[in-house]
Amino acid sequence: QIDSARLWGSIHETAQFGATQKGGVRRLTLSAEDKQVRDWFRKACENAGLEVQVDALGSMFGLRKGRDMSKPPIGVGSHLDTQPTGGKYDGILGTLAGLELVRTLNDAGIETELPICICNWTNEEGSRFAPAMMASAAYVGDFTTDDILSRKDAEGVTVAQALDSIGYRGDAPVGRQKFTSFVELHIEQGPILEAEGKTIGVVDSGQGVLWYDGKITGFESHAGSTPMPLRRDALATLSEIVLAMESIAKKHGPKAVGTIGEAVIAAPSRNVIPGEIAFTVDCRSADAAIMDALDRDLRAAVTEIAARRKVEVQLDLVWRKAPTHFDPKLVDAVENAAKQLGYSHRRITSGAGHDACNLNTVMPAAMVFVPCKDGISHNELEDATQTDCAAGANVLMHTVLALAGV
Amino acid sequence: QIDSARLWGSIHETAQFGATQKGGVRRLTLSAEDKQVRDWFRKACENAGLEVQVDALGSMFGLRKGRDMSKPPIGVGSHLDTQPTGGKYDGILGTLAGLELVRTLNDAGIETELPICICNWTNEEGSRFAPAMMASAAYVGDFTTDDILSRKDAEGVTVAQALDSIGYRGDAPVGRQKFTSFVELHIEQGPILEAEGKTIGVVDSGQGVLWYDGKITGFESHAGSTPMPLRRDALATLSEIVLAMESIAKKHGPKAVGTIGEAVIAAPSRNVIPGEIAFTVDCRSADAAIMDALDRDLRAAVTEIAARRKVEVQLDLVWRKAPTHFDPKLVDAVENAAKQLGYSHRRITSGAGHDACNLNTVMPAAMVFVPCKDGISHNELEDATQTDCAAGANVLMHTVLALAGV
Ligand SMILES: NC(=O)NCCC(=O)O
Ligand SMILES: NC(=O)NCCC(=O)O
Numbered sequence: 001q002i003d004s005a006r007l008w009g010s011i012h013e014t015a016q017f018g019a020t021q022k023g024g025v026r027r028l029t030l031s032a033e034d035k036q037v038r039d040w041f042r043k044a045c046e047n048a049g050l051e052v053q054v055d056a057l058g059s060m061f062g063l064r065k066g067r068d069m070s071k072p073p074i075g076v077g078s079h080l081d082t083q084p085t086g087g088k089y090d091g092i093l094g095t096l097a098g099l100e101l102v103r104t105l106n107d108a109g110i111e112t113e114l115p116i117c118i119c120n121w122t123n124e125e126g127s128r129f130a131p132a133m134m135a136s137a138a139y140v141g142d143f144t145t146d147d148i149l150s151r152k153d154a155e156g157v158t159v160a161q162a163l164d165s166i167g168y169r170g171d172a173p174v175g176r177q178k179f180t181s182f183v184e185l186h187i188e189q190g191p192i193l194e195a196e197g198k199t200i201g202v203v204d205s206g207q208g209v210l211w212y213d214g215k216i217t218g219f220e221s222h223a224g225s226t227p228m229p230l231r232r233d234a235l236a237t238l239s240e241i242v243l244a245m246e247s248i249a250k251k252h253g254p255k256a257v258g259t260i261g262e263a264v265i266a267a268p269s270r271n272v273i274p275g276e277i278a279f280t281v282d283c284r285s286a287d288a289a290i291m292d293a294l295d296r297d298l299r300a301a302v303t304e305i306a307a308r309r310k311v312e313v314q315l316d317l318v319w320r321k322a323p324t325h326f327d328p329k330l331v332d333a334v335e336n337a338a339k340q341l342g343y344s345h346r347r348i349t350s351g352a353g354h355d356a357c358n359l360n361t362v363m364p365a366a367m368v369f370v371p372c373k374d375g376i377s378h379n380e381l382e383d384a385t386q387t388d389c390a391a392g393a394n395v396l397m398h399t400v401l402a403l404a405g406v
Numbered sequence: 407q408i409d410s411a412r413l414w415g416s417i418h419e420t421a422q423f424g425a426t427q428k429g430g431v432r433r434l435t436l437s438a439e440d441k442q443v444r445d446w447f448r449k450a451c452e453n454a455g456l457e458v459q460v461d462a463l464g465s466m467f468g469l470r471k472g473r474d475m476s477k478p479p480i481g482v483g484s485h486l487d488t489q490p491t492g493g494k495y496d497g498i499l500g501t502l503a504g505l506e507l508v509r510t511l512n513d514a515g516i517e518t519e520l521p522i523c524i525c526n527w528t529n530e531e532g533s534r535f536a537p538a539m540m541a542s543a544a545y546v547g548d549f550t551t552d553d554i555l556s557r558k559d560a561e562g563v564t565v566a567q568a569l570d571s572i573g574y575r576g577d578a579p580v581g582r583q584k585f586t587s588f589v590e591l592h593i594e595q596g597p598i599l600e601a602e603g604k605t606i607g608v609v610d611s612g613q614g615v616l617w618y619d620g621k622i623t624g625f626e627s628h629a630g631s632t633p634m635p636l637r638r639d640a641l642a643t644l645s646e647i648v649l650a651m652e653s654i655a656k657k658h659g660p661k662a663v664g665t666i667g668e669a670v671i672a673a674p675s676r677n678v679i680p681g682e683i684a685f686t687v688d689c690r691s692a693d694a695a696i697m698d699a700l701d702r703d704l705r706a707a708v709t710e711i712a713a714r715r716k717v718e719v720q721l722d723l724v725w726r727k728a729p730t731h732f733d734p735k736l737v738d739a740v741e742n743a744a745k746q747l748g749y750s751h752r753r754i755t756s757g758a759g760h761d762a763c764n765l766n767t768v769m770p771a772a773m774v775f776v777p778c779k780d781g782i783s784h785n786e787l788e789d790a791t792q793t794d795c796a797a798g799a800n801v802l803m804h805t806v807l808a809l810a811g812v
Contacts, residue, residue: 084673085626085681127675190631207630211676220491222784223665223688224613225596225757228656230781235666236652239645246642250634259629260641262674267490269533270617270667270686271758272784275491280676282629351631352677375636378628378678 002397003107004390007100011389014040014080014096015088024380025088029081029123030058030162037080038168041095041120048102050118053177054170056145057135058122058163061177064102066115066404072178073115074404076101076396078186078355079124086125087382089372089389094185095120097393101400113405114180121355122168128153129162131211131319136355138174140362145174181330181364181403184356185396187384191375192348199391200338200345201369204331206324206357207257207350208291212281212298213318214241218311220267220275232311235274238263241313244301245281251297252290257351258283258298281315286323286349324350324357327364330403334366337398343391352377368395408803409513410796413506417795420446420486420502421494430786431494435487435529436464436568443486444574447501447526454508456524459583460576462551463541464528464569467583470508472521472810478584479521480810481769482507482802484592484761485530492531493788495778495795500591501526503799507806519811520586527761528574534559535568537617537725542761544580546768551580587736587770587809590762591802593790597781598754605797606744607754607775610737612730612763613663614697618687618704619724620647624717626673626681641680643717644669650707651687657703658696663757664689664704687721692729692755730756730763733770736809740772743804749797758783774801 017040018026018033027033038060045052045062053061063073078094098118105112121139126132129151138148149160163169188194193201218234242260249258259282266276283294299315306313331347338345348369350357356365370392373383423446424432424439433439444466451458451468459467469479484500504524511518527545532538535557544554555566569575594600599607624640648666655664665688672682689700705721712719737753744751754775756763762771776798779789 083675083678085678125675126677130676132677188631189628191633191636209630219782220785221782222595222758223667224615224663224690224759225594225783226663226781227597228652228659228663230597233652233665235669236648239648242642242645243649246634246639253634257630257632257634259639259677259679261629261671261676261678261680263641263669263671264674265667265669268668268670269489269531269784270536271532271538271665271688272489272491272667273665274667275785282677284630352628353630375632376625376627377631378675379626379681 002100002104002390002393004386007096007390007393008386010096010099011088011092014092018082020085020380022380024382025082025086026084027082028084028128029125030166034081035166041080044099045118048099048106050102053172054168055172055174056170057138057148057174058168058170059135060120062118064116066112068113069115071114072180073117074400075117075119075179075182076400077119078184079121081123081125083125083127083378085380086378087380089187089382089384090189090377091124093187093389097185097396100393101397104397110406116400116404117177117179124355129159132353133355133358136358140358179363182356182359183366183396183399184354185368185392186354187372187377188369189372189377190351193369193371194375196346198346199343199370199388200395201348202331202335202338202345203350203367203369204326204347205286205349206354207284207286208288208323209319209321209353210283210291210295210317211319213316214279214281215314216277216311218275221273223271223273226273231273232309233273234277234311235265237305237309237311237313238277238279240305241302244305245283245298248294248297248301249283252285252293255287256285256290256294258294288323321353324360326360326366330364330366333402334368334395334399337395337402341394341398343395368392408506408510408796408799410792413502413796413799414792416502416505417494417498420498424488426491426786428786430788431488431492432490433488434490434534435531436572440487441572447486450505451524454505454512456508459578460574461578461580462576463544463554463580464574464576465541466526468524470522472518474519475521477520478586479523480806481523481525481585481588482806483525484590485527487529487531489531489533489784491786492784493786495593495788495790496595496783497530499593499795503591503802506799507803510803516812522806522810523583523585530761535565539759539761539764542764546764585769588762588765589772589802589805590760591774591798592760593778593783594775595778595783596757599775599777600781602752604752605749605794606751606801608737608741608744608751609756609773609775610732610753611692612756612760613690613692614694614729615725615727615759616689616697616701616723617725619722620685620687621720622683622717624681627679629677629679632679637679638715638717639679640683640717641671643711643715643719644683644685646711647708651689651704654700654703654707655689658691658699661693662691662696662700664700694729727759730766732766732772736770736772739808740774740801740805743801743808747800747804749801774798
């Protein structure tokens with residue numbers, strides 16, 4: 001059993017880096033606050049006897065030796081970056097539970113056959129740079145390191161510049177650190193476990209993701225003197241697209257979601273009909289056929305709306321991540337650990353994307369979920385109980401012990 | 407007849423202050439660019455022998471003496487500020503036509519019975535500070551000077567600070583400069599004159615205006631893991647409000663318009679359901695009963711949408727300007743001038759608000775319109791011909807001569 005109070009303590013200690021007034025965390029990837037938590041994490045790993053490596057995209061790997069160093073380690077961990085108005089648990093729980101399990105093994109003097117490696121993946125959240133799970137995507141070869149290094153945030157700062165500015169552009173080439181398998185603990189970020197009173201989610205699949213960048217070009221004009229029928233209003237166009245995305249997702253529901261999270265009017269003014277808007281779309285399903293249908297329906301709706309309103313709408317797919325089917329043997333291992341520890345559990349699909357979803361394309365991977373309050377995440381009010389976090393960390397540790405061998 | 411080339415020259419000379427790449431002008435009120443054009447205007451007035459006064463809200467008055475200085479002058483002019491992506495004519499034409507008519511009278515050695523005063527009213531556009539036509543509204547007593555001085559722009563800068571920063575907080579109390587009557591020349595900013603092939607619009611009325619500040623409070627949540635039915639999406643809510651405003655305006659059309667010109671998502675992120683949005687509404691009609699209906703219908707729609715979507719929507723009326731009915735005798739004077747000069751003309755309602763609409767509540771006022779290309783305004787592509795601008799300036803001059811007496 002891990003030390004529940006120690007795990008809880010480290011979660012709340014790191015929550016100070018980027019703490020917000022409403023009790024959440026604002027720790028955008030590669031920001032000054034991210035540097036603070038990375039420095040903390042590096043030191044904690046070193047104090048636990050781990051050797052820390054940083055790769056060329058800033059991902060951090062803390063290695064605990066095993067008896068058999070000829071085999072790659074079992075990977076655990078998650079991420080330490082957050083949304084602009086994020087919480088204390090999303091990503092953090094998984095990373096610090098990795099640290100906690102190492103501390104527990106150290107205290108108990110337990111050696112494992114295979115080594116264990118705790119990971120902190122760069123830019124899992126995807127809100128400063130697109131796509132989300134950027135570093136693990138590069139790790140599995142979905143993008144080249146150079147491509148990712150050149151991605152820009154809204155201010156035009158590249159990933160390379162951001163890494164250099166906080167001193168976290170490491171020496172290790174991306175992908176050099178190999179793993180035998182990977183297990184990630186995370187809060188559910190959805191309402192199912194809580195609603196069913198289950199402690200552990202045995203994650204067997206994950207939704208695929210479509211991300212688009214959109215731009216609407218209508219025509220700026222005077223709000224008072226331009227008759228309604230002559231308008232080419234970019235915001236009214238966006239409004240129809242937002243509602244179309246919503247009804248398309250509902251039509252394919254409950255196995256689909258669709259969201260417009262960003263929309264910026266160029267040169268806005270109270271008495272000017274909006275002429276240009278940039279926006280982004282996020283839509284998802286765990287079913288590949290539904291993903292295709294979402295893409296098709298969205299494009300058809302956009303084409304129809306644009307033609308009818310005589311505006312131009314550009315819609316570029318900037319990221320497509322296929323649905324994930326986690327490794328059946330690893331999923332069984334997670335389920336066995338939950339069973340042995342006596343926790344109530346159920347199989348579950350992840351609504352969110354995770355680094356484990358990327359890693360699963362090149363190695364056996366699986367995930368452990370614990371409930372979060374009201375299913376709320378990507379919100380400063382995100383919350384979870386100490387008991388559930390500890391239960392998740394115990395399942396993680398026992399899964400890792402089964403995989404690494406004692 | 408005024409000097410068409412000289413008028414055209416001064417319009418294009420001032421268009422350099424805040425010139426944009428697309429051929430428009432960005433000259434927000436009380437900005438550095440506004441200071442440039444004000445300095446130019448002051449010097450041009452002084453060179454034309456006028457005495458320039460600046461009032462406590464920065465409005466500028468250039469006085470040409472008359473034979474009878476016991477009576478207040480005939481006021482002419484408009485404004486020199488522009489929208490963020492505005493044109494070269496909106497406001498500028500009226501102000502510089504005032505200068506041109508004085509120069510013409512000077513050249514011809516014509517004295518008038520009453521004095522003539524060219525005005526440049528502060529913040530007519532209303533995009534940096536609300537409301538629009540701010541200084542003329544204070545002039546007629548709709549707001550106190552102190553109230554207006556304390557209004558803030560989006561960055562929190564007050565009107566007082568902005569005036570001081572460009573050195574245009576004048577000594578003259580607001581309202582001290584009296585007028586016998588006021589005539590404003592302006593581009594139509596709508597499509598009617600051009601469509602009917604008329605050169606002069608004899609403006610007999612103006613739309614009333616309702617401005618609202620709105621705020622939507624939904625709930626931020628994960629775009630991937632939050633099921634569609636559980637969402638409280640602020641952007642989907644705004645989208646319904648935008649489309650409701652559009653259909654309400656169309657329902658009361660053609661005598662009504664409604665626009666959402668500004669909408670800002672708080673802490674936006676691609677994979678976060680928007681939780682909070684600030685927006686503004688502009689709706690108008692020349693018919694007071696329709697204005698009441700617009701207000702009623704909009705509020706009812708907002709209440710219904712907010713309740714159904716379980717979000718909070720705050721909608722505050724921040725400005726209400728009643729429809730304008732210009733002084734019949736002055737309107738006749740404009741029409742007579744157009745007739746005598748042989749220009750094709752028609753009576754017309756102003757879709758936009760103008761300082762003359764405010765001034766009409768305390769003195770006889772009227773307006774002269776000239777066509778603008780495709781009815782486009784509040785756009786960098788705003789355009790008008792030299793011939794039409796000169797025709798408008800001639801009608802303005804002959805109206806003023808009739809009112810001031812030669
Ligand atoms: N776990 C999580 O919130 N990841 C962010 C990436 C996404 O799913 O949008
Ligand atoms: N003339 C003009 O564009 N005025 C701006 C105020 C408004 O009508 O919105």
